[in-house]
Amino acid sequence: MSSTPKTKFSSANSPKRHGPGGPMGGPGPMGGMPGEKAKNFKGTIQKLLQYIGNFKFAILAVMLFAAASTIFSIVGPKILGQATTELFNGITSKITGASSGVDFGKIAQILLWLIGLYGVSALFQFLQGYIMAGVSNRITWKMRKDIDEKIHKLPFSYYDKVSNGEVMSRITNDVDTINQNLSQSITQIITSITSLIGILIMMLSISFWMTLVALLSLPVSLFFISKVVKKSQKHFVGQQEYLGEVNGLVEENYSCHLVVTAFNGQEKSIEEFSRANDALYESAWKANFLSGLMMPIMNIIGNIGYVIICVLGGALAVSGKITVGNIQAFVQYMRQFNQPITQLSQISNVMQQTVAAAERVFEFINEEEEVPDSPLALTVNRTDKPDTETCVSIKGDVMFAHVHFGYNPDKIIINDFNAIIESGKKIAIVGPTGAGKTTMVKLLMRFYDVTDGAILVDGYDVRDFKREELRSLFGMVLQDTWLYNGTIADNIRYGRLDATDEEVKAAAAVAQADHFIQTLPDGYNMVLNEEASNVSQGQKQLLTIARTVLADPKILILDEATSSVDTRTEILIQKAMDNLMKGRTSFIIAHRLSTIKNADMILVMNNGDIVEKGSHDELMAQNGFYAKLYNSQFSNGSDDVA
Numbered sequence: 001m002s003s004t005p006k007t008k009f010s011s012a013n014s015p016k017r018h019g020p021g022g023p024m025g026g027p028g029p030m031g032g033m034p035g036e037k038a039k040n041f042k043g044t045i046q047k048l049l050q051y052i053g054n055f056k057f058a059i060l061a062v063m064l065f066a067a068a069s070t071i072f073s074i075v076g077p078k079i080l081g082q083a084t085t086e087l088f089n090g091i092t093s094k095i096t097g098a099s100s101g102v103d104f105g106k107i108a109q110i111l112l113w114l115i116g117l118y119g120v121s122a123l124f125q126f127l128q129g130y131i132m133a134g135v136s137n138r139i140t141w142k143m144r145k146d147i148d149e150k151i152h153k154l155p156f157s158y159y160d161k162v163s164n165g166e167v168m169s170r171i172t173n174d175v176d177t178i179n180q181n182l183s184q185s186i187t188q189i190i191t192s193i194t195s196l197i198g199i200l201i202m203m204l205s206i207s208f209w210m211t212l213v214a215l216l217s218l219p220v221s222l223f224f225i226s227k228v229v230k231k232s233q234k235h236f237v238g239q240q241e242y243l244g245e246v247n248g249l250v251e252e253n254y255s256c257h258l259v260v261t262a263f264n265g266q267e268k269s270i271e272e273f274s275r276a277n278d279a280l281y282e283s284a285w286k287a288n289f290l291s292g293l294m295m296p297i298m299n300i301i302g303n304i305g306y307v308i309i310c311v312l313g314g315a316l317a318v319s320g321k322i323t324v325g326n327i328q329a330f331v332q333y334m335r336q337f338n339q340p341i342t343q344l345s346q347i348s349n350v351m352q353q354t355v356a357a358a359e360r361v362f363e364f365i366n367e368e369e370e371v372p373d374s375p376l377a378l379t380v381n382r383t384d385k386p387d388t389e390t391c392v393s394i395k396g397d398v399m400f401a402h403v404h405f406g407y408n409p410d411k412i413i414i415n416d417f418n419a420i421i422e423s424g425k426k427i428a429i430v431g432p433t434g435a436g437k438t439t440m441v442k443l444l445m446r447f448y449d450v451t452d453g454a455i456l457v458d459g460y461d462v463r464d465f466k467r468e469e470l471r472s473l474f475g476m477v478l479q480d481t482w483l484y485n486g487t488i489a490d491n492i493r494y495g496r497l498d499a500t501d502e503e504v505k506a507a508a509a510v511a512q513a514d515h516f517i518q519t520l521p522d523g524y525n526m527v528l529n530e531e532a533s534n535v536s537q538g539q540k541q542l543l544t545i546a547r548t549v550l551a552d553p554k555i556l557i558l559d560e561a562t563s564s565v566d567t568r569t570e571i572l573i574q575k576a577m578d579n580l581m582k583g584r585t586s587f588i589i590a591h592r593l594s595t596i597k598n599a600d601m602i603l604v605m606n607n608g609d610i611v612e613k614g615s616h617d618e619l620m621a622q623n624g625f626y627a628k629l630y631n632s633q634f635s636n637g638s639d640d641v642a
Helices: 041-055 058-098 104-151 156-161 165-208 208-215 215-254 257-262 265-294 294-318 324-365 437-444 465-469 489-495 502-510 514-520 537-551 567-581 616-622 625-635
Strands: 398-405 413-423 426-428 452-457 474-477 557-559 586-588 601-606 609-616
Touching: 041 058, 041 104, 041 324, 041 557, 058 104, 058 165, 104 165, 104 324, 156 452, 156 465, 156 609, 165 208, 165 215, 165 324, 208 294, 208 437, 215 257, 215 265, 215 294, 215 324, 257 265, 257 474, 265 294, 265 324, 265 601, 294 324, 324 426, 398 437, 398 586, 413 437, 413 609, 426 537, 437 537, 437 586, 489 502, 537 567, 557 567, 601 616, 601 625, 616 625
Parallel strands: 426 586, 426 601, 474 557, 557 586
Antiparallel strands: 398 413, 398 452, 601 609
């Protein structure tokens, strides 16, 4: 497959680079389209129907079974009316002497038919319920899958503005609400509509005038239902939103309980939770109160209609226009006629909850994604094969060419950052807190894209690589450790999932972690809890260093990697790191300046730009910004810039 060769940059001139979509990698015709957010009932229903459409054959089977079950149950009252008429005629004939009495054999035959009909109806009802349960769970399974995939496609900027608890609420509470309500709603809608049509036909077959009276209740019922639905919908939406906020606060307070307690923040946390919980209570109370009005309203309308039908039916029976059995059947139909209307009113409540939850899910799924990788994006050659147009070998040269960046486009924090780093060199980045040190690392790994300028690895713009290929070049050890609930061996193996047990142990030995692991219960098979609190902070850092050693990256990023260990352990780690960094480009973000004296180059940052650069001795000789930082650590008796 032919393609346009990638252009390598060989100078520090600011390259004008266009990504797969538009200037500076912005969304273009082939880029991620902005998500359409569901903001109304109708739009969300349409999106739900798209999910349901993937199971149209199963839904069709559910509709057929539900309709058949309803039809068989609808026919029952009229057949029972025949038995009532037969019984009434037999008793009347015996009283008048026209016959010997009731024909119980015929009545028994009618009742057997009735039992058979109800049995078949129950079977069809079971089948449609079984199928629908599977469909609703498959739909919510797909929603969770889409949400999980979306999590990995969203830009990091999204998580800067949305709490973890809010995202968790959408994948748990909202999806569970959809799952619980969807199966019930679809089957009830089908059976209710089928019941209304079937019962109407049966009622018309008995008496037109009685049916007309019964139908008069429909517009009255629909009028009140529409009014209540309109009032309650906004409260159901608010209920789901405040539920997400409450879950977010609970998650944050639980995960940060130590910090909250240490700074006596319990009262403030309780106040914030009470405010959100009160708002949830208000919206939930109003939603449920308004929806609860439907049943009493429907009962009043139904009872008035029932009284009128009884009076009219008696008059028609006296005039001989209908039989007693037909009156009994019509009364049953009248009762059943109100049931689907009541069910539809209940379904409207359930659907409001479902739509409110689905709206939040679709809002998340439709969030704007990262600009997708180009089909011609570069991959990394990990073998000795010759390079191709899209598969290149990487040594580790890095260049920052006139880089500008701001988390907010209106506020640029990195201003015209320029640096050239040769492969195999050890580069330290120092500066006061907020100078932009960690931000540069995030840009290097494409957690964020630069606003202007370019970052190049071996002359290739980092935006020309597939993200996963680019990030495979880097090994990171952060100041904030991340370990997950699993064995120690599995946590180290996360650096390279196909590593053998021997390779895991060798990496731990290089990271000076093997000794303490051997002293733990179960050694490498010891299971870390969710917070990894069953090992010390220093031990957690050693494990993350071992993970990076195992990954064997081309470029190392060490963001205060030794800040959480004691002095003796730090010396051991520094020695291991020196061995690890041989032949690799290494970026060391350091606050303790005493740890980076042997760096090949020190980049001193302040206010988003490089203010000085050189070796430790050169910078001290300049007696400038770096020298002031270095001397301030010792004059204050501190080992930290910030």
